[in-house]
Amino acid sequence: MKTIVRLADVARHAGVSIPTVSRILNGVQTVAPELKERVMKSVEELGYQPNRMAKSLREQRTGILAHLTAGLNANFHSTLARGVQDAAFDLGYTMILGSSHHLDVAQGQLTYAKLFDSYRVDGMVVVPPGTSDPYLETLASRIPIIEVDRTVGDYSRHAVLLNNAEVMADAVRHLISLGHKHIALLYGIELVSTEVERYQGFLHTMKDCGVPVDPRLLISDDFTEEGGHRAFQRLVNSNLPVTAVVVTTNEMLAGVVGCARQMGVKIPDDISLIGMDDERWVRMMTPSLTVMAQAPYEMGYEACRLLIQCVEGQNGDTPWQLRIPGKLVVRESTAPPRSSG
Amino acid sequence: MKTIVRLADVARHAGVSIPTVSRILNGVQTVAPELKERVMKSVEELGYQPNRMAKSLREQRTGILAHLTAGLNANFHSTLARGVQDAAFDLGYTMILGSSHHLDVAQGQLTYAKLFDSYRVDGMVVVPPGTSDPYLETLASRIPIIEVDRTVGDYSRHAVLLNNAEVMADAVRHLISLGHKHIALLYGIELVSTEVERYQGFLHTMKDCGVPVDPRLLISDDFTEEGGHRAFQRLVNSNLPVTAVVVTTNEMLAGVVGCARQMGVKIPDDISLIGMDDERWVRMMTPSLTVMAQAPYEMGYEACRLLIQCVEGQNGDTPWQLRIPGKLVVRESTAPPRSSG
DNA sequence: CTGAAAGCGCTTACAG
DNA sequence: CTGAAAGCGCTTACAG
Structure with a gap:
């Protein structure tokens, strides 16, 4: 030694x-x-x-940024984390990562937040869990915090989010232009901002296009693969007329695909399908899936870049939201409804 | 404030x-x-x-562990990182993450290593890049370093690795038991330890089973999707008799599948296929793929757990390697060769 | 059992 | 332009 x-x-x-x-x-x-x-x-x-520790102690700033995420298991979140990480590095900061692996995500994040606070991080990029947290609210009065992907409560006044309304509008218009009139929405049951915005975007666009919404075709379940499976199963078993389905999350999408196979529902022949997130499996599947592609890397990168601006004293005071555009990627899972073909 | x-x-x-x-x-x-x-x-x-900074300075230990990885883009690596992270958290440490996003991975890792060293991290879990690095070698004389996934040079005497030989043997025996005799191996061109071990495992098992190896069926290319595509294309164009293919990496596997579709090669009717890593796309595809499943989470968790033991003064001196077993997951992409069917 | 003092490795007023 | 001194927020011998 x-x-x-x-x-x-x-x-x-x-x-x-x-x-x-x-x-x-x-x-x-x-x-x-x-x-x-x-x-x-x-x-x-x-x-x-x-010795950065000594330097940090003396300078009262550490050069460390924390990223609190909901879980690195999802591809979306790990790509987003990579964006945060790269921005931190490019701008001379170091990123410290917290992804709670315990049952209670909110509780896990709280523990991480306290831990990172004790290291006196200069700021945080956080993917907030379902509920607003008092500790984070207090923390936000001491250091800059940027929310990313979704927003909750009001402890932070800054957020980087997908332009949910717009990309959902593109998806719905795509289906309508193909001739679909009976369109179902499968969405996550928790009231996080992403789901709310996608849900409202769906309704709003349908209305805009003059297509009536059957409320029985709005089905929610858990954010998981199983949740998607169940939701789709309920939809099919309802025997309601439906020619197209939009699913708001990638996890649920996987469940929908699995369920469709199991029940012998052909995509897109029987039902057209639009999902969320442009991941490899979505491209490799047959049929390849039409999806609303997010830009998680850019979201993470921008969130961190803006955080650093706050840390360094710029654009800190007035609240703002940055909307990152998504993109509808049309593939094989969407086609005109059979009746009109 | x-x-x-x-x-x-x-x-x-x-x-x-x-x-x-x-x-x-x-x-x-x-x-x-x-x-x-x-x-x-x-x-x-x-x-x-x-204030952990002050505490760290005084105690001459920070409670921070660094994880240097080759890139969070691959699912394998982000799951492994999650394992490292969780172990750190469970055992009272904080993880700091470095994944180089620049062209030169080795150079990027070096920069991160220096940065993290300046924070006086207590130890590191590293996925070493292709070549051994002098800075890391020096660093390893001051703090414990554990290699994970692959090993290179000899700066660290501790490593947590997949039991490559064994899982490859299972794959080859599976094909042979189905009746295959003309088996190709598509592998990465860089001489990292994983590739070397898988390559040798392949040869060794073939020999053990008394099946002759045609050296023209051993094809290497880049670690990428494109590399896999090219390798498979060369294989098919060679017109050599071949009824089964083993691919050593997940990226290349995706290229192989894409190329097979493009060239109209039916799996498993024309060729049986075994790949690496049990990811979602591999399960969602039709046909679903037989793969050698690694346990990246466990690898990361164990590596970090053992690192902490070293940091805290146990099992530090004698070199060791921990082998994590893989598992062959048989799905639809492997079947008896047509000639024998 | 408790407190006054020293020191971890730096940076930054303060003198000169 | 350079150095002696103080101090960032802690912990740990050292006295008592």
């Missing part, structure tokens, strides 16, 4: 005082060139690496 | 000295119960959260 080299070691080696080395390394104040050269050589020779 | 509460504030509020509060909070030494109660009440009331 080699002992680690400190500022004092460099100073002694170069024959100058500690503050001088510090000033040179941080590029603050003018310093005699010959000293600078001598010091830099010592730094090089000794392989000096400044 | 509320000002943050320090140990001194708690001490004043409770009418005791700073060290007393510290001792109570850390549960070190015996303290008069009445003082303890008073202090705990003050802690509660003021919402005191210890």
Whole structure:
């Protein structure tokens, strides 16, 4: 175990005082060139690496940003995390990650928030769980917090979100232009902002296009694969006339596809299908699926970039929301309804 | 912006000295119960959260572990990261994550390693890039480093790896038991330990089973989807007799499937296929694919757990390798060869 | 059992 | 332009 080299070691080696080395390394104040050269050589020779802990303690800022996410298992969230991470790196920060793996996501996030707060992170990008949290609200009065993907309560005044209404409108219009009139919506049962916005976007666009909505075709269940399975099963068993289905989440989408296969429902022959998130399985499947593609990497990157602006004192005060556009990717799972073909 | 509460504030509020509060909070030494109660009440009331930076500086340990990964884009790596993360959390540590997004992965990792070193992390779990790195080698003499997924050079003496030879043997024996004799291997061109072990496992098992290997059926290309596509295309165009293919990576597998569709090669009718990694797309595809399933979460969790043991002074000195077993998951993409059917 | 003092490795006023 | 001193918020010998 080699002992680690400190500022004092460099100073002694170069024959100058500690503050001088510090000033040179941080590029603050003018310093005699010959000293600078001598010091830099010592730094090089000794392989000096400044201690960020000490620096942080003294400067009252750590250069660490926390990212609280709902779970790295979903591709969407891990890609988003990659965006956060890359932005942090590109702008000279370090990211610390918390994804709760316990049953209670909100509880897990709270624990992580406290932990990261004790490290005095400079700011946080958080994918908020279902309910608003008092601790986070207090925290938000001390450090900048940006919400991403969804928003909840009002502890943070800043958020980076998908343009849910718009991409849902594209999906619905696509189906209507194919001739569909009996369109079902399968959505998550929890009242998170994404679901609310997608739900309302659906209704709004249907109305705009003059297509009546049968409320029995609006079916909600858990956010999971099983939830999607159940929802689709209920839809089919209802025997209501339906020629197209829109599903608001990728997890549920997988359940819908599985259920359709199991029940012998042919896509798109019997029912057209539009899902969420452009993941590999969606492209590899037969038929490949038409989806509302989000841009999770960009969402994460932008959220972190804007967080850093807040940390560094810009655009901090007035609340804002940034909407990242989604994109409808048309593939094989949508076609004109059979009756009109 | 509320000002943050320090140990001194708690001490004043409770009418005791700073060290007393510290001792109570850390549960070190015996303290008069009445003082303890008073202090705990003050802690509660003021919402005191210890400053981990200061604590770290003083204690010369940070409680932070770094995880250097090759890229969160691949599902395998993000699941592995989740394992590392959860283990860190469960055992009272915090994880800091570095995944290089630039062209040169090795260079990116180096930058991250230096950055994390400056935060004085207590240890690292790293998925090493292709080549061994001198900086990491030096670092490994100061703090414990565990390699995971693959191993390279010898800067670290500890590694958690898939039992590549065994799972490959299962795959090959499965094909042979179905009656296949002309089996191709499509593998990554870089000489990382995983590829070497899988390649050798393939050859070894074939020999063991007395099935001759045609060296023209051993085809390597890039680790990417495109690489897999090209490799399979070359295989088919060669017109060599071949009834089954084993692919060593998930990315290449996707390319193989795409190419097979494009060229009209039916799976498993024309060719049986075994791939790597049990991901959703592999299950959702038709035909669903037989794969060698890794256990990335467990690999990450174990690597981190063992790292922490090293950090805390146990099992640090003698080198070791932990092999995590894989599992062959048989699905629809493997069947007896047509000639024997 | 409790407190006064020193120190972890830095940075930043303060003198000169 | 450079150095001696103070201090960031903790913990841990050292006295008593």
